[in-house]
Amino acid sequence: MPIKACDHVPSTIAPPHTLKGCEDCLKTGDSWVHLRLCVHCGHVGCCDSSKNRHATRHSKAEGHPVIQSIEPGEAWMWCNTHEKQVG
Ligand SMILES: [Zn+2]
Ligand SMILES: [Zn+2]
Ligand SMILES: [Zn+2]
Numbered sequence: 001m002p003i004k005a006c007d008h009v010p011s012t013i014a015p016p017h018t019l020k021g022c023e024d025c026l027k028t029g030d031s032w033v034h035l036r037l038c039v040h041c042g043h044v045g046c047c048d049s050s051k052n053r054h055a056t057r058h059s060k061a062e063g064h065p066v067i068q069s070i071e072p073g074e075a076w077m078w079c080n081t082h083e084k085q086v087g
Pocket of ligand 3: 042064
């Protein structure tokens with residue numbers, strides 16, 4: 001049985017609002033590099049390699065610590081409170 005890396009990971013992962021791209025960049029017409037899902041509410045934002053870093057900004061602004069990669073073939077999660085990979 002895997003050890004749960006942190007208590008911030010919710011038992012149910014929220015489904016993404018969209019798979020079309022970073023929802024905040026789509027609004028402003030900006031571009032992104034990789035996509036990250038807020039597992040708490042389904043917000044889709046761009047990664048820290050993107051100029052707007054919407055995933056991290058959402059995480060801090062909303063107090064939603066855990067994000068998940070939704071790039072094809074990737075499923076790791078990252079906790080912004082613990083600053084480590086949690087799944
Ligand atoms: Zn955590
Ligand atoms: Zn973005
Ligand atoms: Zn969220």
